[in-house]
Amino acid sequence: MIRKDHAIATPSTIRFTECRLPGCYLLEFPNFRDQRGLFVKTFQRSVFEQRGLECDFRETFYTESGENVVRGMHFQVPPADHAKLVYCISGAIYDMALDLRVGSPTFGQHEAYDLRAEINSAVYLPRGIAHGFYARSAPSVVIYQVTSEHSPVHDRGIRWDSFGASWLLSAPVVSRRDEGLIPFEQFESPFRFDPEQVLKPMP
Numbered sequence: 001m002i003r004k005d006h007a008i009a010t011p012s013t014i015r016f017t018e019c020r021l022p023g024c025y026l027l028e029f030p031n032f033r034d035q036r037g038l039f040v041k042t043f044q045r046s047v048f049e050q051r052g053l054e055c056d057f058r059e060t061f062y063t064e065s066g067e068n069v070v071r072g073m074h075f076q077v078p079p080a081d082h083a084k085l086v087y088c089i090s091g092a093i094y095d096m097a098l099d100l101r102v103g104s105p106t107f108g109q110h111e112a113y114d115l116r117a118e119i120n121s122a123v124y125l126p127r128g129i130a131h132g133f134y135a136r137s138a139p140s141v142v143i144y145q146v147t148s149e150h151s152p153v154h155d156r157g158i159r160w161d162s163f164g165a166s167w168l169l170s171a172p173v174v175s176r177r178d179e180g181l182i183p184f185e186q187f188e189s190p191f192r193f194d195p196e197q198v199l200k201p202m203p
Contacts, residue, residue, distance in 0.1 A: 014047050016124075019113075021099050021106050022195070023126035025053075026113060029087070031120050040120050042087060043145070053124060054083040057145040065093075065135035065142070070172040072132010073098055073158045073181070077190050080154035082147040084131060087122035088115040091140030093133040098163055098184070101128035104193035108184070110165045115142075128191035132160050134169055157181040 015028040031040040048055035063071065073096065076082060086095065095113040099106045113123045115133075125131055133142065160167070160174070162183035 014041065014044055016047075016051060019097075019111055019123075021097055021109065021111050021129065022104060022193075024097055024111065024129065025051075025124040027085075027087075027122040027124060029120040029122060042122070042143075043085070048124075054126065054147055055085075056147055057085070058082075058147055059149045060143065060145045062089075062141055062143045065091075065138070065140045066173065067135055067138040067140075068169055068171055068173050069140075070132065070134045070160050070167070070169075070174045070178065072096060072160045072178065073130035073163075074132060075100065075128075075130045075156055076148065076151060076154045077156050078154075080148050080151035081127045081191070083127055084125045084129075084147075085122060085145040086115070086125065086131065086133075087120075087143055088117050089141050089143060090117050091138065092116040092136040093140050093142060094136055094168060095123055095133040096131070096160075096165055096167075097123070097125055098130040098132075098158065098165075099128070100130055100158075100187070100189045101191045101193040102189050104128075107193070108163065110163055112165070117141075128189075128193070130158055134167055134172065158187055159183050 017026040029040050029042055045055055093115050095115045098110045115121050159181045
């Protein structure tokens with residue numbers, strides 16, 4: 001017999017909010033809290049498919065970052081490019097997306113998102129979007145789900161401070177690898193914007 005206080009309430013569906021960069025979405029995860037703790041649903045395939053979003057995730061990984069750590073701006077080029085779901089389960093991050101898709105109405109533009117563990121939020125990024133963040137608190141644990149496996153020969157990046165974003169921090173902690181990435185102005189993008197893939201009508 002299952003005790004009543006151990007029964008799991010069924011959370012409502014994941015909520016999607018369209019972002020300024022076409023094909024990007026902010027997500028609010030349904031959650032249920034009781035005396036035991038917290039239950040959070042982070043993925044529901046049917047809900048993603050209803051919105052025409054690529055969600056055949058092939059790899060999942062996480063990072064743990066100290067305060068003021070900057071990671072980015074990372075992506076993989078074709079044929080190993082991927083869509084990405086990013087969420088923070090501990091701490092808080094200032095999440096950043098940069099549109100690399102030639103022909104996009106927001107090509108070369110960026111958008112920032114507030115992802116924090118206590119608000120159960122996430123961001124969905126389609127192919128052709130560079131991604132990075134800085135950790136507002138420590139430790140900040142960020143989970144990534146991506147639709148292709150990591151391929152070192154296709155792994156690329158753009159310097160985090162080269163495309164006009166205001167990161168709102170003064171003493172960034174950046175890896176040697178990220179410091180050596182090329183600036184945005186030197187990047188020749190292989191990505192092309194396809195409105196049929198990212199501008200499907202919402203159900």
